[in-house]
Amino acid sequence: MAIGQTLLGLLESRPQHGYDLKRAYDEQFGRDRPLHYGQVYATLSRLLKNGLVEVEGVEPGEGPERKRYAITEAGVADVEQWLGKPEEASSYLQSTLYAKVVLALLTSRDAGEILDVQRTEHLRVMRELTRRKADGDLVDQLICDHALFHLEADLRWLELTAARLGQLGERVGGRA
Amino acid sequence: MSAALLEGSELRKSFGVTPALDGASMDVAAGEVVAVMGPSGSGKSTLLHCLAGIVRPDSGRLTFAGRDLLAMSDRERSALRRTEFGFVFQFGQLVPELTCAENVALPLRLEGVRRKEAERRAAEWLSRVDVADLASKRPGEVSGGQGQRVAVARALVTGPRVVFADEPTGALDSMNGELVMTLFTQAARQTGAAVVLVTHEARVAAYADREVIVRDGRSRDMRAVA
Numbered sequence: 001m002a003i004g005q006t007l008l009g010l011l012e013s014r015p016q017h018g019y020d021l022k023r024a025y026d027e028q029f030g031r032d033r034p035l036h037y038g039q040v041y042a043t044l045s046r047l048l049k050n051g052l053v054e055v056e057g058v059e060p061g062e063g064p065e066r067k068r069y070a071i072t073e074a075g076v077a078d079v080e081q082w083l084g085k086p087e088e089a090s091s092y093l094q095s096t097l098y099a100k101v102v103l104a105l106l107t108s109r110d111a112g113e114i115l116d117v118q119r120t121e122h123l124r125v126m127r128e129l130t131r132r133k134a135d136g137d138l139v140d141q142l143i144c145d146h147a148l149f150h151l152e153a154d155l156r157w158l159e160l161t162a163a164r165l166g167q168l169g170e171r172v173g174g175r176a
Numbered sequence: 177m178s179a180a181l182l183e184g185s186e187l188r189k190s191f192g193v194t195p196a197l198d199g200a201s202m203d204v205a206a207g208e209v210v211a212v213m214g215p216s217g218s219g220k221s222t223l224l225h226c227l228a229g230i231v232r233p234d235s236g237r238l239t240f241a242g243r244d245l246l247a248m249s250d251r252e253r254s255a256l257r258r259t260e261f262g263f264v265f266q267f268g269q270l271v272p273e274l275t276c277a278e279n280v281a282l283p284l285r286l287e288g289v290r291r292k293e294a295e296r297r298a299a300e301w302l303s304r305v306d307v308a309d310l311a312s313k314r315p316g317e318v319s320g321g322q323g324q325r326v327a328v329a330r331a332l333v334t335g336p337r338v339v340f341a342d343e344p345t346g347a348l349d350s351m352n353g354e355l356v357m358t359l360f361t362q363a364a365r366q367t368g369a370a371v372v373l374v375t376h377e378a379r380v381a382a383y384a385d386r387e388v389i390v391r392d393g394r395s396r397d398m399r400a401v402a
Contacts, residue, residue: 116396116401119398120398123378127382127383130383148379152379155378
């Protein structure tokens, strides 16, 4: 996750204190991995230095002073550029699981068992996500769906590979 | 693990010279949802048909609530299917000439339930799967997802102890498939019915408590893995 641009995007919706910004981030994007305060303030400090945000006001309160940050025009341009640029479509060409299957075949281990163990683990996580979706709100549902579709794609690969173990075994010189 | 309500062991079935099941086994406990997965042509639908008493296996053992299904007469097995089992198929298989409410009431009427009572229970089940407004529509007038919800209501209206679902979302898009699976599994769990769910989709199988894989007519109980 590009934390800098994400915080900028949140600031574009309205100026906020660091504390509110962290809460907004965690609520929208960081349910599984909330930001540390240190990350938020270090990122804001960098954005400030680069002229992408500015301090709009300082409110005295209990403890340290609370700075309210606002996005600058340069910040808006940065968000605009980031949103418009497509993310790299990961091709996952270096799969650890693929390496395990090949090594199992090369060393005369049971590659089918490795695939079945992985399949069981994938489905265990998919069941958890499905339960979480049932109990969650729309944000939870969208996050879980994203993960579920990826896990499902992995499982399709597992199925296909299980069906091709014989061929693969001949290719790599081991046994299926 | 709970005691099995339905249990098939070492089931074998050939169609002509082609073996469809080659010693497959699986069990399901009351209130449990078990997914049967596997590639096309692996034998998973034949396994479902054997467990449901629709197809007679060439050999093996099959018990439901301690009763030997293979020792029953065809008539006894038919009665069992009507009273204890429910079915959801890929394409709903609703009767096109009947309204949705009449479709749901049909299994009750076949059991001799009075019309008023059957209509009342059908209406209640249509509400439970959120399609009460379709009661007077015919299957041809509703969408695929709505039709499957009607089919779920029809499968559960008799209070079956086991529901067999063969690719119940196979003809639906992701959104409707999800809705049907949520309503179906919730309703089944509320009634305590066991579910045997045949699917090749992992996201559908994830609604189940566990899975059995069928490959080349043989089964693998995934509780034994990992």
